[in-house]
Amino acid sequence: MTNRKPYVREMKRTWWKDHPFYRMYMLREATVLPLIFFTLFLTFGLASLVIGESAWQSWLSFMASPVVIAINIVALLGSLFHAQTFFSMMPQVMPIRIGGKKVDKKIIVLTQWAAVAVISAVILFVV
Template sequence: MSNRKPYVREMKRTWWKDHSFYRFYMLREATVLPLILFTLFITFGLGALVKGPDAWATWLDFMSHPIVILINILALAGSLFHAHTFFNMMPQVMPMRFKGKAIDKKTIVLAQWAAVAFISLVVLIIV
């Protein structure tokens, strides 16, 4: 047995701040935080809907609070930012071909946004 100790490089908690790629990555991953709160708000709203009109009115009052509205706006912005980065990455991760020719990356990204717009419109019409 050897008495040598293995080299363990010191890793600071802020290691990701030194490179722009990692800062962008951390920002992208942080978009989940307001989405978690939004999901909790909606879940409690469903519970209030089940409990009756008084609980529903209380939940609606809660949802009209300026801080909750700000959190919801941040959740929407985070969701759109996450979708933007995912859609831009998609053609690199999964290049598509049609009749042997590569489909332009911009076409793939625009098709994804068109699908989001269409689904959003359908949901808006239904609700």
């Protein structure tokens, strides 16, 4: 037996900051943080709706505070950024063929955004 130690490459905690690809990846993954707050706010809103009118009114006043509005705007922007990165990756992950020909990547991405717009319009119309 030898007393040699195996080579262990030192890995700094901020290794991802040196590469643009990993910075974008970390930014994309960080979009979940404001979405967690948004989901918690909505969950408390449902609970207050069940409790009664006074709890509902206090939740509405809480949701009107500038901090909560700012968190919701950041959550919306994070969701749009997450959707954009997901939609742009989709043609590479799952190429669509019609009649043996690949559909252009731009058409696939624009179709997804059109679906988001239609579904959003339907929800706004119903609500």
